[in-house]
Amino acid sequence: MQDQRSRKKTRITSLDIAHRAGVSQATVSRVLAGSPLVNAETRRRVEQAVRELNYKVDRHASSLRTQRAGTLALLLFEDPTQDDSHINPFFLSMLGSITRACARHGHDLLVSFQQLSDDWHADYEDSMKADGLILLGYGDYLAYESKLARLVEQGTHFVRWGQVEQGQPGISIGCDNLAGGALAGRHLVERGRRRVAFLGDASSRFPEFFARYQGCDAALREAGLAMLPELQVDADSTEQAGVDAANALLARGLPFDAVFAASDLIAIGAMHALKQAGLRIPEDVAVVGFDGTSMACYANPPLTTVVQDTSKAGELLVQTLLQLVREQPAQSVMLQPVLEVRASSGG
Amino acid sequence: MQDQRSRKKTRITSLDIAHRAGVSQATVSRVLAGSPLVNAETRRRVEQAVRELNYKVDRHASSLRTQRAGTLALLLFEDPTQDDSHINPFFLSMLGSITRACARHGHDLLVSFQQLSDDWHADYEDSMKADGLILLGYGDYLAYESKLARLVEQGTHFVRWGQVEQGQPGISIGCDNLAGGALAGRHLVERGRRRVAFLGDASSRFPEFFARYQGCDAALREAGLAMLPELQVDADSTEQAGVDAANALLARGLPFDAVFAASDLIAIGAMHALKQAGLRIPEDVAVVGFDGTSMACYANPPLTTVVQDTSKAGELLVQTLLQLVREQPAQSVMLQPVLEVRASSGG
DNA sequence: CTGAAAGCGCTTACAG
DNA sequence: CTGAAAGCGCTTACAG
Structure with missing residues (x-):
């Protein structure tokens, strides 16, 4: 009765259940597969035995037979x-x-x-x-x-x-990155920003980032503006890359009043570097990230971001x-x- | 010859390999198991057939037989x-x-x-x-x-x-949380802090946090100080809990010059709330976290933390x-x- | 609604 | 060193 307590020396199989429930092993299998072709009372007996012996179907045997791994x-x-x-x-x-x-x-x-x-x-x-x-x-x-x-x-x-x-x-x-980029661009335009830098690769090698860039560009163009290639810096999605990209951008000495980062990580690294350089966020530079990770909310200042669900x-x-x-x-x-x-x- | 290109209608089995290599299926199995009991030339032939047909051992059959899942x-x-x-x-x-x-x-x-x-x-x-x-x-x-x-x-x-x-x-x-807490405590003492608040549960229900608390307390006692129960606030490991705990601490109106947070997330949330309340970090309050997550490095200010490897x-x-x-x-x-x-x- | 039987693709004593 | 054979624990036509 308490044999389930034995330190699993011998595996319990569907045959054990069959014996205990007084049915064939095939019937046990049917019950566990939820087959409708089983008498209610039979089902009850089998289910009870399954519970009492704490039986679990062997996944490998099952998968070998059905050719599905689950x-x-x-x-x-x-x-x-x-x-x-x-x-x-x-x-x-x-x-x-x-x-x-x-x-x-x-x-x-x-x-x-x-x-x-x-x-x-x-x-x-x-x-x-x-x-x-x-x-x-x-x-x-x-x-x-x-x-x-x-x-x-x-x-x-x-x-x-x-x-x-x-x-x-x-x-x-995937995310509609073009729409996401447009969301960011339109928002920055509304906030009166005109020179938007983009931190992140913007080539067909990185289609997600590229689409974000293009979406932002499209939004700026609606307002008679555009993304400027000289304000774009490659970066992969890490904080360190964000730091490096922002520093590279600053080193170019070109004016910009906003940064659209291809990801939150890049944005957070960039904010770090911008503040280090004495720029105020958002007064001097507005920053928008992408992804909607939880860290955006606790960044300093809290990061505006395009959220993916x-x-x-x-x-x-x-x-x-x-x-x-x-x-x-x-x-x-x-x-x-x-x-x-x-x-x-x-x- | 190119049959591996066929859109996997029929699974390739060890028997297919056996036929192709002109050996028995058992030998194929031995080769793939890395058995030493196989002639080098036989092994070569089998391995070639395996490569040509892009054969992979069926994990379910293998596991069913060996009773190990891998x-x-x-x-x-x-x-x-x-x-x-x-x-x-x-x-x-x-x-x-x-x-x-x-x-x-x-x-x-x-x-x-x-x-x-x-x-x-x-x-x-x-x-x-x-x-x-x-x-x-x-x-x-x-x-x-x-x-x-x-x-x-x-x-x-x-x-x-x-x-x-x-x-x-x-x-x-696990981490030696007692030693970790002591690391934090000793550091704060060295920096001249005397009243260290602890944000995180400190009871036997959360033994990791509790040990961190106790380790910090032990370090303070070495310096003739101690953790003060009235400066401890429960928090589980989220940023929001850190915000709430810091606010609860502030609401008590008791003086403190340091916060030891039971995790980086708590610390980051707490820094958020402390800055909001007009406190300067580290001038007014030193903050130390625990875990060594990557976000600690990019927090504002960058967060001192006890790093777990x-x-x-x-x-x-x-x-x-x-x-x-x-x-x-x-x-x-x-x-x-x-x-x-x-x-x-x-x- | 139920049982007996075949077979999924392996591994591993057993014999040679 | 190699092959023939048993069997791991299931599922599912097939027959009743």
Whole structure:
């Protein structure tokens, strides 16, 4: 009666349950799979035995038989940063929401950090570890794209988080970065800013950042202004890169009254450097970030930022991937960001 | 020859490799398991076939046979915070290092967010999804402890991150919080501070925070001072809790010249509130945090903090858990923290 | 509604 | 050093 207390020497199998409930092992399996073809009373007996012996279906046996893993894999790409303490908080927030979305959909989540250069391809799906892949992370898109094409060719189920564009291999879920950039640009124009610097790569290698830049430019043009190439400085998404980019911008000696940073991390690093240089935020320079990470709220001054809804994004990524796994039609989607105005741009 | 290009209609099995290499399926398995009992030439032929067909061992079949999953599970506990964007950056940094440590040891990592109240227990190991569990997160330790005891009773393999103390159920890896608190206390004393407030729970329900408090107190006593209970305010590890705790402290109207926060998040929130109240940091109040998250460095002013080495912690957690899984002896370990001095305490 | 049986793709004694 | 065979614990047609 208390045998579940024995220090798991012998695994409890569906056969044990079958004996205890006085049915066949097949019936036990049916009950646990929720088959409707089981008598209510039989079901009750089996469920009781399952509870009493604390039985859990063996995932490997089940997966081997059904050829489905019930697991998704999240591959997080990071470029150079090997330092654990500097993982991009935006991606970590995504990780949280993806984890929860997986749980809601009854799937487990394998998490793995990858170098973009690695030879990962469809390893997870090939070895049946996961039914599909979620790809997340920045990195040179040009290098990335050929890998995506390869995944498509192999028939791997995957969804990518990133800039959504025509003709991309596979399916992408992403923020409408063009709209997000426009939100930032329009806001700065309204606040009377005319010379907006952009900190972040603005090339097709980094399509998300590029779209933010272009969106901001479009908004300025509506007002008869424009982004100035001489006020753009490359930066990847780290605080240190933000510091460096702001310093490089200052070194150029050109006037500017606003900074639109491609990410919150860049913005926070930039604010640090700008204040160091004796500039007042927002009086001398208005600063707007992107992502809506929690640190924006506690930055000094609190950072105006374009917020991406990571909860919705995670749910959509998982949902879309599961559609692909089930061979159902699915499509790329862009999520609309929202501007959160705080003191860094004049409140 | 190019059949690997076919959109994975039929799975490639070890039998396919066997045919192609002209050996038995058992030999293929031996080669892939790295068995030394294989002729070099035979091994070469098999490896070539594996490469040509891009074969990957089916993890479920393998695990079913060996009764080992090759996977560890990370259970992250969060208390109230359901909001993805507010996941504790310290734990996320740990997640990064654990992921990497798993990869180094050839294991996959399942990640799951749990409520402390949930009925998780040994579910992962019972269903063979994981060989062992890593438990990470804050929460009321008293509620936690009985669950740990239950895991031990069930013979589940697990390692917990947290305060290391005598007589705890199972094995724990943690920071030497007492030493960390002493580092902070000694530093503040050296800077001439006499009335140190503590923001964070300081009870046996939160043993990590409590040990930090006690360590700081011990350091003050070495200098003929002491922590004052009236300068302690409860707070869990969020920025908002830091804001609230600092405001509560200010409302008491008692003098204090330093704040030791139980975590960086609390410290950053507290600095926010203190500045709001017109206090200068560090002139009026020195602030020291705990964790060594990357945001400490870019806080305003940059935050002095007790740094925990998350890389080492992740490696040790994984290593220790794998020892348990292999039924090898293992023991609890405390890691020594390091003080990183920045401007918030006078530089 | 239920049971007997096949088989998912491996690993590993066992025999040679 | 290699092969034939058993069996890990399920799920699911098939037959009743």
